[in-house]
Amino acid sequence: MELVVVSGKGGTGKTFIASNLLYYLNKHVSIPSVGADADVEAPDLVLALSSRHKTEKCVEIYESRKARINYDKCIGLSCLECTRVCMFKAIDVVGDRPAVIEENCEGCTACSIVCKANAITYYTKLTGRICLYRIDTVPIVSGDLEVGERNSGHLVYKVREFAKDVCREFRYKHIVIDAAAGIGCPVISSLVGADKAIIVVEPTPQSIEGALRILKLAKLMNVHTYVVINKHDLNEEFSKKISDVLDAEILGMIPYDYAAVKAYANMQPLIAYNPHSKASKHLLKVLEVIAFSVMRS
Amino acid sequence: MIIAVGGGKGGVGKTFIAANLAYGLSMYRKVLLVDADVENPSAKMLFKNSKSIWKRSVVEFRPRINSSRCRLCGLCVDRCPENALAHIPGKGIILIETLCSGCGVCKLVCPNDAIESSEFINGWIELLNARSSLDVIYGELICGSRRNNVLIVETLHEALKISGKYDYLVVDLPPGTGAGIASVIRRSDVVIIVTEPTPLGLSDTYKFLKLVSKFRVREVIAVINKWGIGGVEDKLAKFFNEKGVRFFKVPYSREAIESYMYSKPVFEIAPQSNVASSILEIVKYFI
Numbered sequence: 001m002e003l004v005v006v007s008g009k010g011g012t013g014k015t016f017i018a019s020n021l022l023y024y025l026n027k028h029v030s031i032p033s034v035g036a037d038a039d040v041e042a043p044d045l046v047l048a049l050s051s052r053h054k055t056e057k058c059v060e061i062y063e064s065r066k067a068r069i070n071y072d073k074c075i076g077l078s079c080l081e082c083t084r085v086c087m088f089k090a091i092d093v094v095g096d097r098p099a100v101i102e103e104n105c106e107g108c109t110a111c112s113i114v115c116k117a118n119a120i121t122y123y124t125k126l127t128g129r130i131c132l133y134r135i136d137t138v139p140i141v142s143g144d145l146e147v148g149e150r151n152s153g154h155l156v157y158k159v160r161e162f163a164k165d166v167c168r169e170f171r172y173k174h175i176v177i178d179a180a181a182g183i184g185c186p187v188i189s190s191l192v193g194a195d196k197a198i199i200v201v202e203p204t205p206q207s208i209e210g211a212l213r214i215l216k217l218a219k220l221m222n223v224h225t226y227v228v229i230n231k232h233d234l235n236e237e238f239s240k241k242i243s244d245v246l247d248a249e250i251l252g253m254i255p256y257d258y259a260a261v262k263a264y265a266n267m268q269p270l271i272a273y274n275p276h277s278k279a280s281k282h283l284l285k286v287l288e289v290i291a292f293s294v295m296r297s
Numbered sequence: 298m299i300i301a302v303g304g305g306k307g308g309v310g311k312t313f314i315a316a317n318l319a320y321g322l323s324m325y326r327k328v329l330l331v332d333a334d335v336e337n338p339s340a341k342m343l344f345k346n347s348k349s350i351w352k353r354s355v356v357e358f359r360p361r362i363n364s365s366r367c368r369l370c371g372l373c374v375d376r377c378p379e380n381a382l383a384h385i386p387g388k389g390i391i392l393i394e395t396l397c398s399g400c401g402v403c404k405l406v407c408p409n410d411a412i413e414s415s416e417f418i419n420g421w422i423e424l425l426n427a428r429s430s431l432d433v434i435y436g437e438l439i440c441g442s443r444r445n446n447v448l449i450v451e452t453l454h455e456a457l458k459i460s461g462k463y464d465y466l467v468v469d470l471p472p473g474t475g476a477g478i479a480s481v482i483r484r485s486d487v488v489i490i491v492t493e494p495t496p497l498g499l500s501d502t503y504k505f506l507k508l509v510s511k512f513r514v515r516e517v518i519a520v521i522n523k524w525g526i527g528g529v530e531d532k533l534a535k536f537f538n539e540k541g542v543r544f545f546k547v548p549y550s551r552e553a554i555e556s557y558m559y560s561k562p563v564f565e566i567a568p569q570s571n572v573a574s575s576i577l578e579i580v581k582y583f584i
Contacts, residue, residue: 008336008337009308009337009339010306010307010308010309010337010471010472011306011307011308011309011472012307012308015497041305041472041473041474041504042305042306042307042472042473042474042501042504044306044497044500044501047496047497047500048497051496065378085401085405087357087358087398087399087400087401088400088447088450089450089454101480101483103476103477103479103480103483104450104476104480106378106398106400107378108378108398108400108401108402109376109378109402110400110401110402110405113402113405113406114405145474145475147474147504147505147507147508147511148474148476148478148479148508149475149476150446150475150476152475153443180472180473181307181308181336181471181472181473182334182336182337182471182472183336183337183438183440184335184438184442184444184445184446185443185444185445185446187336188441188443203558204557204558204560205339205342205558205559205560206312206337206342206557206560209337209339209342210337210339213336213440216440217440217441220440220441221441234554234558238558261495261526261527261528262528264495264496264497264527265495265496265527265528265529266528267496
């Protein structure tokens with residue numbers, strides 16, 4: 001099955017849960033599982049698992065099409081049809097001629113259709129890379145979007161396909177997807193067709209608001225969703241409120257613990273770095289529920 | 298002056314720094330805080346008594362096929378860059394709404410004028426007055442839309458239209474290094490990288506700085522937030538020193554957590570704290 005770890009707001013602990021869950025599944029209970037880092041604009045899953053990893057395979061994805069203006073042909077200010085037709089504010093007038101704002105361009109070809117001088121061509125550029133890493137025996141498929149690129153949703157789709165291939169080839173059972181923050185394109189691509197989702201929420205107003213947004217999205221996409229409350233003791237009052245406002249089953253709560261920060265600094269999952277810490281004990285209970293209840297049903 | 302506040306990683310404190318910096322600057326000058334984190338706009342939560350000045354929806358083009366004019370030539374299907382149009386025998390041309398980017402190519406290529414304009418609401422933009430010399434503008438993506446990058450550009454565009462009224466625009470960016478963020482950085486005078494002293498913060502800082510280096514911004518500065526928490530403080534400081542990036546430290550403290558937890562500006566909740574004075578230092582740097 002594919003389980004996605006999400007949160008509307010960043011920094012609530014998605015990678016924390018995903019990395020510990022992967023370690024737990026593979027090392028504690030021998031349920032071979034693949035990790036998929038779908039936070040392609042800031043991929044961190046590998047770093048949260050280990051400072052040592054082996055790169056097994058990388059592929060480059062060239063799917064971003066961008067417009068290029070041939071200024072020998074462009075008739076400049078007397079025309080500017082391209083700037084009028086572009087829906088994405090991707091062609092600006094700079095000085096006395098139109099210029100493509102590369103990051104806004106979606107390569108749709110509207111500008112070249114209306115160009116009277118036949119001055120617009122297209123080129124393809126690197127969208128991003130997908131690599132298969134192995135940490136100990138745990139395979140992690142990680143997407144890395146080129147800086148300033150769009151098409152993050154498409155790259156996420158490819159990351160998931162890659163992870164499914166690894167699953168089939170090496171007979172792994174599950175895929176744990178570490179999604180990006182937010183509710184936009186890459187998150188939608190992480191959720192679409194997935195089996196279950198877990199929202200990681202902290203007891204802060206911003207995080208709860210973000211959790212409400214992502215829960216709404218998950219319901220819209222028919223993905224059954226559970227909630228884990230991270231750092232619940234930062235504000236008990238808010239933590240209690242979470243079950244009232246979030247219409248989803250709460251799997252458990254993990255207290256704030258400096259050991260979690262130390263584990264990050266040492267680039268190890270908390271349950272490996274300090275299995276007897278306060279947070280580990282609660283985390284292990286949550287992971288057990290995920291492995292034997294959420295991932296079984 | 299346009300100051301963009303970003304950083305690859307989520308939860309490092311971009312909104313915390315941007316909102317408090319905007320508040321601090323507004324004690325001296327006129328400021329517009331631009332919340333470009335359209336997937337999770339939360340900067341406005343720090344200003345609970347804000348009054349709405351205007352709010353409008355942001356719409357995108359969507360094609361509507363006029364079947365009486367359509368001759369099923371299939372040109373729109375062939376030319377759609379997103380494969381969002383399909384010819385279903387017996388049903389004609391249909392639109393797969395979730396794939397459509399609203400580029401309008403179908404309308405341009407249709408020889409029979411059979412494609413009419415329809416609208417898709419991608420989200421909202423609202424302008425608020427937060428305090429005497431601080432306004433807040435934010436974009437909010439509608440749930441289910443994939444068009445977050447476009448809404449970031451629209452939000453910035455609306456902010457730029459009224460930018461003449463302000464001395465500073467402080468843009469709170471979403472986490473990441475994608476296209477919408479790139480578009481804001483292109484228009485910015487100063488970029489502030491917010492990071493935290495953890496290996497993950499460090500890694501995301503590398504990537505964010507790589508993005509920033511694609512553009513000619515006047516100055517890049519860094520804020521190492523939660524100083525004292527993560528163990529790679531020295532490594533981060535060394536990295537910024539080597540890159541010639543001036544950096545400010547904001548200590549990890551109870552006041553910072555409380556400001557965040559109760560969504561109140563540090564200058565209101567703990568004006569005498571170390572956190573408030575460390576942010577004031579950044580404010581003074583700009584004034």
